[in-house]
Amino acid sequence: MSKVLVILETAGGQLRPHCLPGITCAAEIARATGKPLHLLVLGAQPDAAAQAIATAGYGAAAVHTLAAPALEPFTAEAWADAIVHAARTLGASVIGGTASSTLRDALPRAAAILDAPLVSEVVKVKSGDTFVRPVSAGRALQDQKVNAGTFFFTARGTEFEPAQPAGAAPVQAVAAAAVNTRGAAVKGVQKTESSRPQLTEAKVIVSGGRGMREGANFKILEQLTDLLGGALGASRAATDAGMVPADLQVGQTGKIVAPELYFAVAISGAIQHLAGMKGSKTIVAINKDAEAPIFQVADYGLVAKWEEAVPRLIELIKARKGAA
Amino acid sequence: MKILVCVKRIPDPDESLKFAGGGLDYSASKWVPNAFDEYAIETALRLAEVVGGTQRLAEVIVLGIGPESQRQQLTQFLAMGADRGVIVDADPDKLDTATVSKLIAAVFKKEACDLLIAGKLSQDNEGGQVPQRVAGLLDVPQASFAATVEWDQAGKALTVGREVDDGVEVKRVPLPAVVSVDLRIVLPKSVKNGSTPATHAYQEGPRLASLKGITMAKRKPVAVLKPSDLGVAVGNNEQVVGVAAPPARKAGQKVKTVEELFEKLTKEAKVI
Ligand SMILES: Cc1cc2nc3c(=O)[nH]c(=O)nc-3n(C[C@H](O)[C@H](O)[C@H](O)COP(=O)(O)OP(=O)(O)OC[C@H]3O[C@@H](n4cnc5c(N)ncnc54)[C@H](O)[C@@H]3O)c2cc1C
Ligand SMILES: Nc1ncnc2c1ncn2[C@@H]1O[C@H](COP(=O)(O)O)[C@@H](O)[C@H]1O
Numbered sequence: 001m002s003k004v005l006v007i008l009e010t011a012g013g014q015l016r017p018h019c020l021p022g023i024t025c026a027a028e029i030a031r032a033t034g035k036p037l038h039l040l041v042l043g044a045q046p047d048a049a050a051q052a053i054a055t056a057g058y059g060a061a062a063v064h065t066l067a068a069p070a071l072e073p074f075t076a077e078a079w080a081d082a083i084v085h086a087a088r089t090l091g092a093s094v095i096g097g098t099a100s101s102t103l104r105d106a107l108p109r110a111a112a113i114l115d116a117p118l119v120s121e122v123v124k125v126k127s128g129d130t131f132v133r134p135v136s137a138g139r140a141l142q143d144q145k146v147n148a149g150t151f152f153f154t155a156r157g158t159e160f161e162p163a164q165p166a167g168a169a170p171v172q173a174v175a176a177a178a179v180n181t182r183g184a185a186v187k188g189v190q191k192t193e194s195s196r197p198q199l200t201e202a203k204v205i206v207s208g209g210r211g212m213r214e215g216a217n218f219k220i221l222e223q224l225t226d227l228l229g230g231a232l233g234a235s236r237a238a239t240d241a242g243m244v245p246a247d248l249q250v251g252q253t254g255k256i257v258a259p260e261l262y263f264a265v266a267i268s269g270a271i272q273h274l275a276g277m278k279g280s281k282t283i284v285a286i287n288k289d290a291e292a293p294i295f296q297v298a299d300y301g302l303v304a305k306w307e308e309a310v311p312r313l314i315e316l317i318k319a320r321k322g323a324a
Numbered sequence: 325m326k327i328l329v330c331v332k333r334i335p336d337p338d339e340s341l342k343f344a345g346g347g348l349d350y351s352a353s354k355w356v357p358n359a360f361d362e363y364a365i366e367t368a369l370r371l372a373e374v375v376g377g378t379q380r381l382a383e384v385i386v387l388g389i390g391p392e393s394q395r396q397q398l399t400q401f402l403a404m405g406a407d408r409g410v411i412v413d414a415d416p417d418k419l420d421t422a423t424v425s426k427l428i429a430a431v432f433k434k435e436a437c438d439l440l441i442a443g444k445l446s447q448d449n450e451g452g453q454v455p456q457r458v459a460g461l462l463d464v465p466q467a468s469f470a471a472t473v474e475w476d477q478a479g480k481a482l483t484v485g486r487e488v489d490d491g492v493e494v495k496r497v498p499l500p501a502v503v504s505v506d507l508r509i510v511l512p513k514s515v516k517n518g519s520t521p522a523t524h525a526y527q528e529g530p531r532l533a534s535l536k537g538i539t540m541a542k543r544k545p546v547a548v549l550k551p552s553d554l555g556v557a558v559g560n561n562e563q564v565v566g567v568a569a570p571p572a573r574k575a576g577q578k579v580k581t582v583e584e585l586f587e588k589l590t591k592e593a594k595v596i
Contacts, residue, residue, distance in 0.1 A: 018489075075495070076456060076466055101488040105468045108453035112425055112460035117562040120452050130565060135449050139341050140348060142449075143566035151561075183498040184465040187483075191491040200489075204595075228596060236507065246471065246508060247491055253445065253507055255489075261595040271337070278573065282593045284585065290578075299576040299593065302585050312582040317596060 003038045004030040005092035006060075007083060009074075009102055010041060010049035015056075018200055020162035022098030023058050025122055025155035027163065029094055033128035036061040038090065039169070042082050044072040047171070056165035064090065066174040073186040074102055078179040080109035085177035087114065087150070096122075096153035103154055111152040118152035119144050123159040137252045138275040157200060158258035158279050192245040196231045199248065204230030204261045207250055207277070210237035211266025211288070211306065218244055220310050221265060227317050233257065233277075235267045251276035265306050269294025286310065325382035325499075327368045328432050329406065330442040330454070332358045332416075333390055333397045337447045347567050357397040360443025362530040363505045365401045368441050369531065370515035371475055373405075375524050381477070381517060382439075383407050387431050389424055390416050392548050403533035403541035410435075411548045414558070423551070423559045425457035430554035432462060437500065439482075444469050444504040455504035465497040471508040477518040 006026045009016045023039070030037040039060045041050040046065040054063040066086050070078040083106065087095050095110070097103045099121050111118040123141070124132035130145045131153065199205065206225040208218055218232070225232045233250040234243065250257055252272040258279035265286045267273060270293070277283070278297055285298035288305045295301040302309055335353035342349040365386065372382040384406040388398040392413040402409055412427050419427075432440055442455040459466035467473075471492060472485035479498075486493040487506045497503075508514060512525035533541070551558055579585045589596045 076459075076468065080460060101469065101486075104452055105456060105466070108456035109460035109466065111453070112422070112457035115422060117420065117422060118451075118453055119562070121450065133450075134570070135567075136341060136348075137337065137447065137450075138570060140343070141568050141570050142564055143568075144562060145565045146562050148561040182463070182465040184467075184501075185496045187494040187496065189488060189491045189493045198490075240508065240511070245491075246487060247489070252447075252450075261589075261593075278570075282589075282595050283573075283576070284589070295576070295578070297573050297576070299573075300585055300588050301576060301578045302580075302582065303578065304582070309582050309585075313586060316582065316586040320590065 002035055002091050002093035004033065004035050004094040005038050005040055005087060005090060007095065007097040007103060007107070008039055008041050008053065009100065010043060010046065013048040013052060015049065015053050017162065018100055018157055019098050021157045021160035022096065022155045023163035024160040025125060025153070026094070026096060027059055028125040029128065029153070032125055033094065035094065038092065039063045040086050041065050042071045042079060043067065044069050050171045054169045054171045057167045057169040058163040059166040060169045063169050063171050064174050065171060066177065068176060068179045070179050070181055075181045075184050075186060076105040076109050077182045077184055079106040080113060081179035082177060083107070083110040084113050085179070086174050089174050093150045094153065096155065098157045099154035107152050107154060114150055116150040116152055117146045117148050118154070119146060120154045121156045122153050123156050134275070137271045138278060139271065156256060158256055192247050196225065197229070199231045199233055199250070199255045199257055202231035202257070202259050204228040205233045205250070205257055205259045205280070206230055206263040206265065207233035207235065207267060208238055208243070208265050209235035209267030210241065212238060212243060215243040220306070220314070224263070224310060224314055227314060227321070228261070230259070235273050264294050264298070265310065267294055268292045269297065325439065326435060326437040327372065327382050327384050327439045327441060328435065328437040329361070329365050329368045329384060329386050329401065330428060330440070331361045331365070331386055331388045331397050331401055332443070332446050333388070333394065334358045334446060334448040343567065343569055347564070355394070355397065357400060358443050358446050360445055360447070360505060363507070363510050364441045364443050365404055365406060366530040367473060367505050367509050367515055369405045370520070370526060371473065371517045374519050375521060381519070385410060385435060385437070387412070387428060389414060389419070389427055395546065398546065399541050400533065402544045403537040404531055405537060408544050409546035411546060412551060412554070413548050414551055418558065420559050420562050421451055421453060421457070422561055423556065425454050425461060426556045427551060427554060428454065429458045429461040430556055432458065434554065439499055440502045442502070442504050444506050455502050459502035462500070462502070464500045464502060466502045467495050467497050468504045469506045470503050471506050472514045473503060473509065473516070475517045
């Protein structure tokens with residue numbers, strides 16, 4: 001029987017949390033198509049992570065593993081080989097997962113090899129073959145229908161709840177396959193070390209824009225961020241100017257985020273920025289220009305200079321914390 | 325070395341969208357090249373040129389898929405400095421993503437290219453998948469979301485800094501290969517071709533066409549092909565069945581002071 005297969009990412013023997021919304025989206029597709037949900041863990045030694053995942057189960061019929069040394073570090077080439085092999089061996093006809101930089105890289109390649117369509121950045125499952133996805137920097141929502149027996153999808157992580165544990169599932173190994181990197185070699189990831197939560201997982205985000213003027217001024221936003229236990233973000237103008245690392249960029253081409261509380265400080269609110277944060281529950285904008293478009297999406301807008309507003313806000317929060 | 329660059333024409337993203345009859349009405353739109361494709365051509369030109377010299381290290385071919393009569397975006401790339409163009413004459417609205425990818429792969433093979441440079445995303449339909457698909461069809465390595473590219477001419481390989489979720493991944497790919505470019509590829513020092521001086525800083529962003537470039541572009545050859553010339557059958561394994569405006573956020577409020585903001589956040593929204 002054909003299956004819905006979710007491709008998972010792991011680190012240190014554990015599921016990476018950003019994969020959980022992708023499982024939820026897949027479970028909805030499974031329900032809509034009447035096909036069972038299956039999970040796949042790829043890696044050099046995927047067993048430990050697969051066991052941990054199988055304990056939680058997430059409503060899947062089985063957790064499959066496919067082991068090959070070439071699967072670590074991640075390359076789209078080797079992963080696409082493995083995904084194609086697993087899809088064929090297991091008879092999967094819907095293949096996908098959360099739209100991370102990993103799956104955005106590997107899944108289209110696998111889809112092309114199987115000559116299957118891929119619906120990217122699904123925000124809603126309308127039926128077993130029709131999905132809603134944002135286009136044009138989130139200014140329109142498109143209903144896309146697939147006319148194919150096999151198709152791929154990526155799910156936008158902010159639009160589906162994280163999958164919950166739901167009773168153990170068995171672990172099954174997929175027989176080894178020929179996977180290779182086509183001569184590509186990964187020399188490591190230069191990571192931005194941070195003790196703060198991941199942007200895509202944070203409950204509070206404080207973002208700064210061009211109006212912060214220089215990197216040193218982000219110190220004050222970091223203070224606010226840390227007081228609220230949040231993550232630091234930025235607009236493209238701020239990252240391009242080198243004020244903060246590029247991976248803090250929020251927007252159409254950066255991280256898509258939807259925290260409980262989003263501060264946009266000295267950010268004008270270009271559509272490409274809005275595309276990445278419009279889904280936030282409460283949006284606060286602090287900008288000296290009363291006409292800035294960010295105020296059109298802000299729940300609370302304060303026309304002020306950050307130099308005055310942010311230190312005062314920090315004082316007030318500290319005073320409240322002190323009193324509590 | 326032969327570099328193929330894709331250009332997709334898109335409705336100007338700065339214009340507001342017109343919803344009509346369950347779809348988007350682009351009949352009055354101004355058409356512009358996809359911004360990421362402008363970054364792609366800039367990347368190709370930086371790889372191909374010797375700073376301060378006239379020697380060319382690569383031939384740069386631009387490929388557009390779209391109606392023959394609407395080749396303006398392709399001409400714009402020729403004016404920036406690409407050597408020649410290829411148009412696959414087809415109505416892009418009638419092509420699915422799989423077919424577009426097959427057409428690009430077929431041109432790459434026909435021209436015996438060494439490198440495809442494409443944008444990482446089309447700003448209109450935001451598929452984010454064509455370059456990776458082409459790499460899969462060609463069975464060559466890929467480096468998606470490139471922020472830096474360094475060409476090792478002797479080693480026939482590229483070292484690419486890729487923007488990934490938790491930082492920048494460094495990946496070396498032997499040629500032939502497919503690269504998709506991200507925003508930061510057009511920063512002043514993002515592209516090096518082995519002879520680019522370490523100190524050289526390009527002007528940020530894609531270059532403007534010079535007057536001479538614009539004149540010369542008219543004389544540069546542009547081949548026009550049909551999908552059938554490339555042996556590609558047009559498929560329709562996906563279709564758009566509806567388009568709607570996203571729900572608007574409910575109107576917010578302006579607060580006058582930081583104290584008022586703090587009050588609202590603690591008592592009304594209860595988020596801090
Ligand atoms: C293809 C493409 C993709 C893009 N992707 C993204 C993306 O993913 N994310 C993104 O953010 N952008 C993206 N952009 C860029 C986007 O179009 C804007 O250029 C960018 O978001 C502007 O950043 P900004 O708001 O910080 O700067 P600006 O637009 O310059 O705004 C600065 C703001 O700071 C305010 N200000 C100045 N001084 C102060 C002060 N002292 N106190 C308070 N306020 C002050 C000003 O009033 C102004 O509103 C993309 C662009 C393109 C073409
Ligand atoms: N119709 C097209 N013609 C030429 N290039 C295209 C076309 N569609 C997509 N591309 C290329 O593929 C990239 C990614 O597109 P997409 O997968 O649609 O987001 C674009 O930036 C272009 O370089």
